[in-house]
Amino acid sequence: MSELPPDPTRLRVILAWLEEQVTDNATVGTFVRLQRDTVTQAFAQTEGESEQQRAEPPPAAPAKPPRMTGLPTSTSRGPGFKVVEQGDLVSLHLDDCNVDDGPTRRVDAHEAVAALREGLAACVMCRPDLELGG
Numbered sequence: 001m002s003e004l005p006p007d008p009t010r011l012r013v014i015l016a017w018l019e020e021q022v023t024d025n026a027t028v029g030t031f032v033r034l035q036r037d038t039v040t041q042a043f044a045q046t047e048g049e050s051e052q053q054r055a056e057p058p059p060a061a062p063a064k065p066p067r068m069t070g071l072p073t074s075t076s077r078g079p080g081f082k083v084v085e086q087g088d089l090v091s092l093h094l095d096d097c098n099v100d101d102g103p104t105r106r107v108d109a110h111e112a113v114a115a116l117r118e119g120l121a122a123c124v125m126c127r128p129d130l131e132l133g134g
Contacts, residue, residue: 081112081128097126
């Protein structure tokens, strides 16, 4: 350290500042140690879970919605529902909905309810599920 001032007033100011730095750094050190301990515990837990996951089989993939070919065709002119297939996306719509373009198949209300129960997505714009009482 370079030369210190000779008067006690300035020495007190320097000493107060140094003590403040010691306190601040001790607080930061405590915080950093606590964070380190938290990360160490999380790491140990993750390692334990990783070993457990290796021992367990992976969870089954969620079932895809039914393809349009699996749904029966309706010959009656029911309330007006249709199933639209757009690539891998299959969804139920009201007959007059124009949100999705793709191959369509008309279904009656009973078939529409059954398809929704099996996991077929309902259009969020025309809301055929509300029309069916869902």
